[in-house]
Amino acid sequence: MQNDKTRDSSATLTFFLLSILLIFILIILIFTHEYSWLVFNFLITFILCIITFSFLLSVFLPLLNFEDKLFVFWKSVSSFIFGNKILLAINNGIIEGDYLLLNNKPKIHLLVVNDKSAAVVLENRSQTNIYQPGFYVFRKPITVLGALSSELKIAKIGPENQATFDPKTHGENLSDYHARISGAEKTRAITRDGVEIFSLIQIFYRIDVNNIETEINKDLLNLFRNSFPISSSPQPGIVLENVLLEKILNDWKRTVENSTFKEIVTNFPGKYHPQKEILIGLILEVFITGIYQLNKSFAGLIQNEK
């Protein structure tokens, strides 16, 4: 929940005062030989702690059952005393803190997934599940593989216009120039009749985190798990999105390679339907909104060449 550096000073002070007072009371009871009161005092304090914590926690989490509250209390106190992290929060598809960069990952028992996010969690060392927004209590520690954003996004791949292929201008930064050219180069494909084209592809997509039981999402989870060890990125969700977008791009290139130039310019601009196996865990719509050629002074849909 918190480490030593971020431990709440008010809680520390209260805990210190509580301990002092409890010790003081126990000493008095020992002096007065009231050993039954001594045991009673311990018990009462402990039970009072549980009841109070349970009551106060229900203000924030009214739907949590008593057993879970008891577990949360136990873990909160141990986290407070030993300073280990037991809770992880995910906001906007991003895991808070440096959790993913840590070599020795803390044992997470409590998971908070906030709005528009989902967490990919490895349980029992083998089972991967997706958790949607909510507060989760895990009796056995879990490993969070990454976070996903459920928001709809738009990705634009390819040259914006014919000027994308222009030589570097005087005022242009070298890195900007390379970014411009390499962005366009990504969509380079050669049609069956040997015409080199570049496409402007606009993809609306979101990761389908709702139907976790479907085969599609099992594939997604496998993909996530396989890509996890190699991704040193702090956010594997972003890596995953790039992998999926790359697959769509490759699918489009295959379509171009299997079509003639005339077929391409006849059918597009328009909606493109990728192969079904590309749609792993994704809800998407793909539009091809421009076809360009490098060595001509025009770009886009060549209507009159149909």
Add this chain to the structure above:
Amino acid sequence: MKNNTFTGILKLVIMIMLFFIIWSILAIISTTWNPYGPFNFGLPITSENRILSQSILSDIIASYFSFFTISHLLLLSLVVLFCYFLVRNLGKYIFSYSPYHSTARIFFSRLFAFNGNLLIDLSNLHSPNSLLNSHSITYGPAQVIIPPYSAAIIQDKNNQLRIITVLGIDNNPVIINSWEKLIEIIDIKNGSSSINIKGINLPFSGKRICLKYRYLTDKTTNAVNNSISTFVKVCNSGNYRMMIESIIQFESLSLLNQYQNSLNKNQHTAGRNIKQVGDNNSVRIKRLHRQFYYVPPKNKLPLFLTRNRKRHPNFYNINNKNKPAYNVEKAIPQDELTSIVHALSRNVDRTMIHLFGSKIIEIVDYQIGGKD
């Protein structure tokens, strides 16, 4: 809200009463069993000549303020305080950061369900910023003034959503009850999307189609509620309007291209005639058509297109007597255009339901014409 206030006061009274009951129990234990023995010193009330009432009162006070009672009361208070701090630390993770509320404020307002006198003015919320991204999630109880022509989406403790729409300039605040939170404010101004159909070999080529749409967020039935819940999960209020307009544009292009393909097939023979009819000017137009076809962002044309148009002012002039034979706008019946727009509306609905999980807009009007 009045009920909430009453409940809040009642809870507070019960808690104060509970405190005094516990204090009294401790005082009774202190008098009856006296576990501290000689260490249980109390207040020094040792007057010898006391009347009975004074004696009783002094005994009561002595037991209430005895060392045993006070120490245990302090112990109890510290236990409550320590548990409160533990819960508050958890709350920091459970509740997203909000500049308007501390975790403590959320805690106490929920515990006592106090009426929110807190007035939050979000009327100047920048539309490109999502409520979530701008860290402005607002927890109840509070009163929020939202921008005109926008919808406030409020979530209760059972994750049910309700929507309050403000269709005009309205200074009446939206009331968010205790246990509720304002999760999104979306802009629901009626919008329009223009599609430039230059370069497509359609009868109305060279014109714009302007499609007007409205948002379907003013319905609050349960069916809509379910679809809205999906929409809220996927919607980023910062860019969803741009996305909707882009979807309309791309769907239009897709449909117009299909329409043109079908037209070309039907007029295959007529196409040959076009070549024969075409004079020098039509050949020139043909070449210029090769120049570029591009969906202009936000109805803005690229510079080189503007340049081309300046060079050839008659290029898009469909009334020019030398226009090519396939530019026969007058020959297109109105019902055909209407059917195209209806087909477009269906396609847009399908895409919206696929992407957003619900039909959130409705194309209400269209206009063809107006040269670029």
